[in-house]
Ligand SMILES: Nc1ncnc2c1ncn2[C@@H]1O[C@H](COP(=O)(O)OP(=O)(O)OP(=O)(O)O)[C@@H](O)[C@H]1O
């Protein structure tokens with residue numbers, strides 16, 4: 001069915017005036033059809049183009065095809081006009097996937113501790129001896145610079161091999177937060193954040209001459225819109241981890257995040273419950289503020305693995321603000337992150353696409 005839709009879409013695009021002819025032919029950069037959703041990636045619109053009109057023309061045309069429930073039009077972002085060297089541009093996208101296992105950490109709702117969990121899961125993986133990377137893909141609220149103590153980092157360099165990640169706490173890192181300074185050599189222009197995110201994820205030199213990473217964790221932006229879809233479709237994600245807090249309202253949003261990944265054929269590896277209970281820093285006793293086990297029960301109901309619970313603890317916020325990872329320290333929080341990371345890696349191993357070969361000791 002998807003193949004038929006794709007053929008029909010190609011034919012329809014060929015008839016569309018704005019995209020046909022010599023000038024339009026190389027505008028289409030990608031066409032993907034999955035579960036009734038067409039995603040069309042177009043070259044950045046030129047100054048003379050009416051991007052909104054082009055988008056709606058494409059949406060109307062493709063939306064009329066039988067079997068199409070949804071049309072997504074993504075414009076690639078324009079890159080900085082200033083080339084770093086006077087050389088013919090090389091294809092920057094790496095041919096092999098950046099990591100043997102790529103895990104997206106998502107949540108439908110903002111503020112549930114997704115970035116904190118993503119950073120500490122990455123720390124726990126590094127502690128297990130795995131070559132680990134973290135991509136902070138939240139363009140509006142990047143957290144990695146703060147979580148890894150790199151708020152004064154100089155920005156990212158780009159070499160012929162690609163964008164060079166920074167390293168902190170044994171984790172290779174890129175963040176939109178490293179790109180926003182005026183002096184930064186890597187700058188994308190224009191409002192097409194989805195294209196920017198996609199390029200950002202595919203042009204990083206994760207290997208750095210040492211071969212692919214074992215694990216790459218992507219801290220997804222909150223929500224389930226275009227940016228999330230662009231990431232989901234822009235990089236070969238092994239599976240997704242959903243972070244939720246125990247409240248029903250957060251769990252409802254977690255379901256939306258799951259639906260997004262399912263729509264893009266990315267398996268959900270499981271759910272991590274954050275702020276499961278309050279762990280008293282004085283007496284060490286746990287208090288179940290929101291009622292405990294909501295996420296576990298919900299995960300069971302939906303047939304996805306429950307990967308672990310992370311308590312609410314002041315030291316987690318303190319460490320995060322100070323640029324430390326509790327996963328690398330001693331104590332109950334580090335243990336909780338290690339258990340969740342192991343569970344995550346185990347389910348990633350059995351995820352069907354691609355079949356990763358992860359070996360970790362201990
Ligand atoms: N288990 C926890 N115990 C104590 N504080 C926590 C815990 N989890 C997260 N926090 C704190 O809650 C705040 C929000 O966390 P974080 O930034 O990770 O959320 P997020 O889901 O990534 O948010 P956003 O939607 O803005 O990206 C931070 O100040 C963080 O330190």
Ligand SMILES: [Mg+2]
Nearest residue numbers: 114115138143
């Ligand atoms: Mg965040």
